[in-house]
């Protein structure tokens with residue numbers, strides 16, 4: 001992300017004379033360098049003052065074909081007649097952010113005169129620019145505020161992360177080891193449509209291909225990875241051969257992912273021929289390294305886990321594949337318990353995860369799979385689901401608050417996260433189910449609803465946000481409007 005570029009393009013015109021244009025350029029450079037020095041996720045680079053239709057088209061063409069460029073930020077220091085932007089914006093293939101700002105923060109009471117007004121007219125320049133974005137029906141992020149304000153900078157940083165996530169998505173390969181779990185509906189989907197909308201190449205590899213890789217892993221490779229496990233996790237098992245087998249699986253899966261430039265994978269307990277046990281610890285540690293995972297062949301949630309992990313890279317929270325498991329319906333203590341059979345990412349852990357080995361009845365596990373057991377750290381988070389509605393995709397995001405669990409659950413052999421759903425469990429679960437949200441989600445303590453909404457807009461898919469203000473009527477109206485399409 002650090003090496004990618006966001007291009008800052010400033011709008012003006014020739015009407016005001018060369019002196020004004022020189023000032024505009026000087027200020028734009030100063031603003032770009034100020035923003036770039038604020039440790040943004042990507043480089044922020046001034047690319048020019050656009051004065052004509054040819055200027056705009058030329059720069060946007062360049063932005064389209066330069067791999068390092070993730071997207072453009074535009075701002076109109078003066079009035080920049082928008083007909084000159086049409087041909088350029090029509091061919092724009094990358095994310096666009098319209099930064100609504102102005103150079104000065106305060107109206108200079110004693111100095112303000114007509115010269116000042118002619119130079120500093122972003123307030124109406126940006127409205128002209130905004131109209132053409134609306135008229136062209138282009139997805140665009142609008143950020144408003146003084147360019148030195150922390151809120152403006154934070155908004156810009158988050159949008160850069162979204163632009164990076166969009167780039168990651170367009171280049172993502174997903175490996176499916178085996179098919180989806182038999183008879184399950186929500187993990188299905190149109191893989192051709194997914195490639196058109198998201199860029200994902202979702203393809204199958206035989207479990208036998210993985211078995212071949214598993215056999216090739218050396219003792220030295222396993223011992224090296226065991227050292228890493230020892231440095232990160234507490235060993236609560238004496239069955240080291242079972243932990244070593246997970247290391248062997250992790251190394252083999254990683255080799256295949258890297259060989260095919262894949263960022264995400266799936267498997268299913270129904271198809272483990274030639275493998276001793278379902279990868280548990282292996283999958284958990286791969287997720288901690290940034291790979292996406294989806295259980296039971298769920299390639300949509302796997303791809304989304306990887307994309308959200310990349311979008312929030314370097315942030316402090318954590319992101320994981322998740323599943324709604326069980327409710328606590330005691331009045332005043334209404335919670336959802338999220339977990340999976342084995343595969344929850346340790347980036348969510350409240351303290352050092354423990355490696356444990358336990359019997360797993362589901363699937364073809366010859367021996368007890370090793371897995372990381374921990375409790376999730378408390379804090380605000382989102383759960384996100386992506387479903388295929390037939391001809392179109394829908395992203396459903398719910399605000400949640402992870403809580404410190406009042407239950408120690410000493411016999412639960414999996415990682416677990418307990419949360420409060422918004423607006424409350426009774427309505428939150430009802431709304432989620434009404435919208436068709438899956439039992440598999442991506443839980444993120446870093447991705448905000450706004451980032452996810454902006455990403456959905458870039459993908460050109462439906463977006464539903466369940467939050468503290470959601471009512472049955474508001475949600476039903478949104479869903480009905482979409483289902484009528």
Ligand SMILES: [Mn+2]
Nearest residue numbers: 295296323440
């Ligand atoms: Mn599952």
